[in-house]
Amino acid sequence: xxxxxARRRWGRFFNRTLPDSLGPRLVLIAMCALFLLPFWSMATAxxxxxxxxxxxxxxxxxxxxxxxxxSRAVNYIPFGTFFLNSVYLTFWIALGAAxxxxxxxxxxxxxxxxxxxxxxxxxxxxxxxxxPVLIVALFDIFAKxxxxxxxxxxxxxxxFGNPFFIFLMRQFFLGLPNEISExxxxxxANEFQIFLYVIMPLARxxxxxxxxxxxxxxxxxxxxxxxxxxxxxxxxxxxxxxFYRQEHDVSYNLLMAASTLIVLPVVALFIxxxxxxxxxxxxxxxxx
Amino acid sequence: MIAAPxxxxxxxxxxxxxxxxxxxxxxxxxxxxxTLYPIGYSLYLSxxxxxxxxxxxxxxLANYQHLVSDPLFWKSLYNTLYYTGLAVPIGxxxxxxxxxxxxxxxxxxxxxxxxxxxPSILPLFALTFIFIVLLNPxxxxxxxxxxxxxxxxxxxxxxxxxxxxxxxxLAQLGAGGPALIFLAALRAVPSELYESASIDGAGPLRRFxxxxxxxxxxxxxxxxxxxxxxxxxxxxPAYILVGGTSGSAAYxxxxxxxxxxxxxxxxxxxxxxxxxxVASAMAWVLFVISVLLALAIMRWSRYWVHYEVS
Numbered sequence: 020x021x022x023x024x025a026r027r028r029w030g031r032f033f034n035r036t037l038p039d040s041l042g043p044r045l046v047l048i049a050m051c052a053l054f055l056l057p058f059w060s061m062a063t064a065x066x067x068x069x070x071x072x073x074x075x076x077x078x079x080x081x082x083x084x085x086x087x088x089x090s091r092a093v094n095y096i097p098f099g100t101f102f103l104n105s106v107y108l109t110f111w112i113a114l115g116a117a118x119x120x121x122x123x124x125x126x127x128x129x130x131x132x133x134x135x136x137x138x139x140x141x142x143x144x145x146x147x148x149x150x151p152v153l154i155v156a157l158f159d160i161f162a163k164x165x166x167x168x169x170x171x172x173x174x175x176x177x178x179f180g181n182p183f184f185i186f187l188m189r190q191f192f193l194g195l196p197n198e199i200s201e202x203x204x205x206x207x208a209n210e211f212q213i214f215l216y217v218i219m220p221l222a223r224x225x226x227x228x229x230x231x232x233x234x235x236x237x238x239x240x241x242x243x244x245x246x247x248x249x250x251x252x253x254x255x256x257x258x259x260x261x262f263y264r265q266e267h268d269v270s271y272n273l274l275m276a277a278s279t280l281i282v283l284p285v286v287a288l289f290i291x292x293x294x295x296x297x298x299x300x301x302x303x304x305x306x307x
Numbered sequence: 308m309i310a311a312p313x314x315x316x317x318x319x320x321x322x323x324x325x326x327x328x329x330x331x332x333x334x335x336x337x338x339x340x341x342t343l344y345p346i347g348y349s350l351y352l353s354x355x356x357x358x359x360x361x362x363x364x365x366x367x368l369a370n371y372q373h374l375v376s377d378p379l380f381w382k383s384l385y386n387t388l389y390y391t392g393l394a395v396p397i398g399x400x401x402x403x404x405x406x407x408x409x410x411x412x413x414x415x416x417x418x419x420x421x422x423x424x425x426p427s428i429l430p431l432f433a434l435t436f437i438f439i440v441l442l443n444p445x446x447x448x449x450x451x452x453x454x455x456x457x458x459x460x461x462x463x464x465x466x467x468x469x470x471x472x473x474x475x476x477l478a479q480l481g482a483g484g485p486a487l488i489f490l491a492a493l494r495a496v497p498s499e500l501y502e503s504a505s506i507d508g509a510g511p512l513r514r515f516x517x518x519x520x521x522x523x524x525x526x527x528x529x530x531x532x533x534x535x536x537x538x539x540x541x542x543x544p545a546y547i548l549v550g551g552t553s554g555s556a557a558y559x560x561x562x563x564x565x566x567x568x569x570x571x572x573x574x575x576x577x578x579x580x581x582x583x584x585v586a587s588a589m590a591w592v593l594f595v596i597s598v599l600l601a602l603a604i605m606r607w608s609r610y611w612v613h614y615e616v617s
Binding site: 039040043044046047048050051054055056057058060061064072073074075076077079119122123125126127130131132133135138141142145146147148149150151152153154155156157158159160162176178179180185210211214235238239241242245246257260261264269271274275278281282285286289293296297300301 | 316320323324326327328329330331333334336337338340341342344345346348349352359404405407408409411412413418419420421422423424425426428429430431432433434436437438439440441443445446447448451480483484487488490491532533536539540542543546547550551570573574577578583586587590591593594597598601
């Protein structure tokens with residue numbers, strides 16, 4: 020009798036404090052810990068002295084903060100030059116994406132013309148062409164244009180659209196009612212005026228998503244600068260970071276300090292514009 | 308004589324075409340200049356011997372014959388398929404599990420979403436350098452955690468049996484993006500479906516198997532195809548882990564060439580050995596392999612993708 024009562028009380032206790040979501044929560048917390056472990060490892064390694072970094076077992080938290088790692092890291096390689104090169108590349112690539120993709124997507128959504136949707140299928144199909152398939156031919160073409168060792172092979176293609184971003188902008192444009200274009204048309208605006216003065220002001224959030232994704236991709240770009248740049252003073256951070264690794268001598272804490280400086284702007288961008296990131300990723304799922 | 312079908316465009320069609328043309332022109336030019344022409348040009352180069360300087364000399368099928376008899380070509384193909392075959396299904400399962408968990412009633416879902424998604428936007432080259440520290444056999448935190456649960460020390464980046472696994476692990480940091488797409492797909496499943504299934508006596512497992520999974524199969528298909536196309540392009544982590552193509556890395560790509568992925572070997576052929584012809588042949592074989600893999604997955608998906616009939 021008493022036992023049954025006790026069990027019922029315990030049952031109620033569990034029901035109240037251990038909801039169904041406990042299991043998922045524990046799994047999610049464990050997964051988040053795993054996903055953030057590299058981040059934690061980087062930040063702490065960046066602050067450890069060389070001596071502490073090479074001890075086993077590794078310390079989860081630096082015993083003393085070696086802040087000087089950051090100044091040493093920046094002076095160990097021409098970090099400032101590489102940083103400015105990365106900023107320069109990112110700026111132009113993001114600008115190219117902001118101009119070209121809305122324009123192209125407009126032609127694929129706000130004007131009806133025969134064959135439009137078939138050609139758009141081609142645009143989407145190019146997503147599945149692996150970029151490395153093109154690198155040999157592109158290198159030779161750019162060499163003949165004397166573009167090697169300039170930023171042009173990275174920047175110029177950005178001004179001709181990217182299938183992902185065209186798709187994203189097109190989804191946005193398709194969601195706008197036709198009446199707003201019609202009203203402007205009746206007022207005598209031509210198509211480009213409608214695009215520039217009526218549609219684009221409404222499309223700012225979508226353009227922001229494109230700019231953010233283009234900038235993040237440009238910041239992390241590795242293969243293209245590796246191919247097209249030879250002069251070390253033109254390297255972006257992605258290529259320049261390897262200078263921390265001289266043969267047999269790797270300054271891991273300096274490498275991690277530099278990595279922290281490279282990763283931080285992306286994290287800041289993410290914190291500031293989280294909503295845009297999440298929206299941008301899930302646009303694809305609308306298609307289903 | 309059969310009359311060729313004539314495209315008959317009305318006046319309005321022609322006017323609309325003229326209106327749209329300037330808008331899509333950038334894409335058309337870019338597509339020809341940076342995609343179609345390079346693909347055609349590399350087909351031409353693949354039948355030539357070309358060092359990148361001077362003139363190309365036609366050699367017929369010699370580049371392709373060279374590849375077939377080159378053990379490193381097969382090794383690089385094997386390494387790439389091994390990596391893709393592991394990384395893509397594992398990533399798919401992780402993304403679906405994450406999405407399912409986030410779709411439960413957890414109020415703080417925004418925190419998990421941010422934490423899981425953040426690594427997927429960080430530069431891959433930076434994550435690779437972080438992995439070198441994480442997986443270091445001497446002071447890395449991963450081996451330390453493994454010794455705590457009694458697993459012997461693994462030489463992640465020095466043992467050819469583990470190098471590719473290390474990159475498979477690294478690739479999983481990108482699971483956050485697909486997880487968010489799956490989460491959006493799960494949220495689009497109408498709740499009435501679950502309710503009526505519950506009334507009919509279907510337990511959680513049967514609801515998952517017969518409602519959730521079928522409704523997200525189109526996203527699974529997209530993720531499989533896109534993941535596979537990205538998988539066969541794997542290059543950056545291997546290039547960084549090996550240390551490029553200079554010094555000792557000039558001879559082997561990782562211990563026992565275990566990190567010699569297809570694109571890495573293509574890169575070495577083109578830019579270390581200056582053999583643009585062979586590299587172009589590799590590019591075309593990769594193009595064909597990608598198309599065949601995508602078509603094979605599409606064909607296979609007929610048996611399991613569920614398209615909503617509206």
